[in-house]
Amino acid sequence: MNRLDTDVVVVGAGPTGLLLAGDLAAAGVRVTLVERRPPGISNITRAFAVHARTLEQLDARGLADELVASGTPITRMRLFGRPSLDLSRLPSRFAYLLVTPQYEVERLLERRARSTGVDFRYGTELRGLSQDTDQVTAEITGPDGTPTTLRARYLVGADGVRSAVRTTLGLPFPGRSVIRSLVLADVRLTEEPEDLLRVNGVGDAFAFIAPFGDGWYRVMGWNRARQVPDSEPVDLDELRAITRLALGTDYGMHDARWISRFHSDERQAPSYRVGRVLLAGDAAHVHSPAGGQGMNTGLQDAANLSWKLAAVLRADAPDPEALLDSYQGERHPVGATVLRSSGAIVRLAMARGPLLRTARALAARTLSSVRPAAAKVMGMISGLGIAYGPEIRRVPDLPLREGRLYELLRAGQFVLIAPEGTTPRLPDSAPTSPARLVRATWTDPARRTALLVRPDGYAFPAGR
Template sequence: MTGTTDSTGTTSRPVIVVGSGPTGLLLAGDLATAGVDVTLLEKRPATLSNLSRAFVLHARTLEQLDARPSPTTALNGRASRAPLPRSLADEVEAVGRRLDRLRLFGRLTIALDTLPSRFNHLLVIPQYEVEKALQRRAVEAGVEFRHETEATGVDQDADGVTVTVRTPAGETEKLRAGYVVGTDGMRSAVRNALGLDFPGRSAIRSVVLADVRLAEEPETLLTVNAVGDAFAFLAPFGDGYHRVIGWNRARDVADSEPLDLEEVKEVTRLALGHDFGMHDARWMSRFHSDERQAPAYRVGRVFLAGDAAHVHTPAGGQGMNTGLQDAANLSWKLAQVIHGHAGPELLDTYQAERHPVGRAVLRSSGGIVRLAMAKRPWTLALRSALTTFLDTAAPARRRAVGQITGIGYRYPAPRGAHPLTGARVPDVALAGGGRLYEALRGGRFVLITPGGYDDERGAARKDRLTVERWASDRRTALLVRPDGYVAWASDTADASAIEAALAAHVG
């Protein structure tokens, strides 16, 4: 769908995305792949920063990336010399390093290799490597990038949204779109232009960050611990440097306070017992970690996703993952509405489904930090009791792991719906040797039935529906949304019931 020109001569795009971090790149790439013209605005120059704060991809995010084909060309448009992997998940897995167990609070070990997912591990990978893959895909799909272009205002009416921007030349320009999505981070200009509050508080102040070389390699891929007033985290970039994130509660200073390597070493020794011979720091900084969530993820034709909608502590590595899953939820809905296959009420489900998840992530990440930094006797006793409980109670441990990895979330279902409605669908086997997340790579709904289904409107729906059969003898008919969640299910459906479901959800 191409842009249109209004009575003032302004070209209106279907969608403008503001912010080219991981959330914005995935969202814009999804929309362009679905045939929606999208412009991505970014105030930074056209370079990828290596100053990553995120280092982890969880199972649910990897499943979402598995549902998206890897681009076939490099950024410069020339064919790659070697064939790229079949999916974005394959691409990032080839760069990252797998971790199949986590250790919390010094004594609780959580095995990830029992996860009910094809990705039964955690992938340690710097955020910029994820952005590289997402940017290649967005470029190939035809996303219009406008770097050094800062959004300074957002005004909407019944027909669309006007975004006021500052161009690279410092001039003011007005852009028009049917919908706007703010993925522009914690200090979101889009959210501020909407007048939305961002309630919450600073959870941790004076966190130190540093990229350093180590004289001694840590024993584990991810090294994390808290002792007394100190917390430290070490993760490899893969280029000989490690990222250090540290916090010393006894040293609460402003973000602007100078930072040197000796302070980084000290907090690391306090928390980990050793500084691993840190040297040659190429970058150091301070920041504070907030816990905040916007009250609304949608205001009319404007949406918020990622850090523009929610921020929280780094505990559990859920930040980038939650934003990417926001994008996966919203992109197909926008495409359905823009192409006329669904009414605008479908867009209301973005708030209904993702806002509760954002709230749950704030609680879980905040809880992990507070328990890790427990100091008072009663909080230490609570942490000990919780650790013992999780270590011995398998159902509770599975629930906690499901929340951190994202595979345990499900979305609300209408009253009277099949129990599977709203649930995440694992990577089930399909007849003919395929699997579900391969079938989802077309960006379509996938209908799985016991004996196949002859879609009377097959030609009209071929761009948004794939029909498959179970590889097993399962009798349930299942309609899977493009983001891998159940839209509709029935254990007794006939052809007329399936057609009614397709008409309601696929169009």
């Protein structure tokens, strides 16, 4: 085999690609990150919400506290005029929804990726790819338009809804547009909303307002009576009118720093892996912005995939193919669930007619009064309730003799928690070596069992 240029090519320097590349480089893997955009992070961004499980993943990389300082934590979500969800009940150190612009997430992840040695190639576009049993060859053009190739062991497409990687593979992206002519903007308000997170729908329109905490607000609106192509001009007057229709007031919004019109699709690739090429984030799945789960789902894709690729590349995996296939097995069902849940939320927001609106009111009332129902919904939206089967479940941030679990996970390695004075044996199927293992001790001497925690904070089943 010819000498490779790098171990992994990551296409796309959004949040998903940045986290994945940073993880791999921190694990000693050579990573080249290819991004079509020129250098510099734009603040023109749609994502604004970071959920509890994503904050836990960022905590395991030493980034969560700094990100929290950049935004506004929200502990209550009022849906359709009713106080429906109390996020302070979430079983996490991060019992809230953090409202912060996507560029703050990207800033931290890019800084980390650079510090771990990722080779950035901005202004570089993927033109094609081929693969065989040993390597992937990416055909790229650089900033000056000169074509060249990059040879790697693996390639990951994290290049968004119009993914060149997915298109080149010939993978379908089945689904449909669920809602057209959404208007999105960052604005200032003369009047402060009565709730930090404000959302309501009246049948012909819905609107959403959330604060960034620095005087700017993210506003999204939709008007059933104005369904026009994305290319149609949009201005602040249109958004003001939508907000007045849905919320009864526009809160004196002014000085939009950006505004756009877009449509929302529900789509998912049937496979996240084709040989040595994998997909993550919006390249693999895209759904409505309801619930703010898009960026979060992509970041959790990256957290799931990065340690598996690293284990395969370091020859730590007893069964490399099975480990890489488990990425599809674990994350594809999550993507499908997010499509269903976000689609249900947006359909409730668009409800028209007395029966549907009564059903929406009943759903909101149930969430505000029935704790098990609220806990299930909050677990799904926050990501804390995601499990990969009965044995592979999220492990909370346990206090241990050596410190918090998620502080120990910052080494990017498996953590073996055991009773004091014991040295339990690793399961034969564990894709790690004793030399790359963090050992920890229960604080409670009554605990006599051992627990092996994966680098992404999920339990590793002993019988696997």
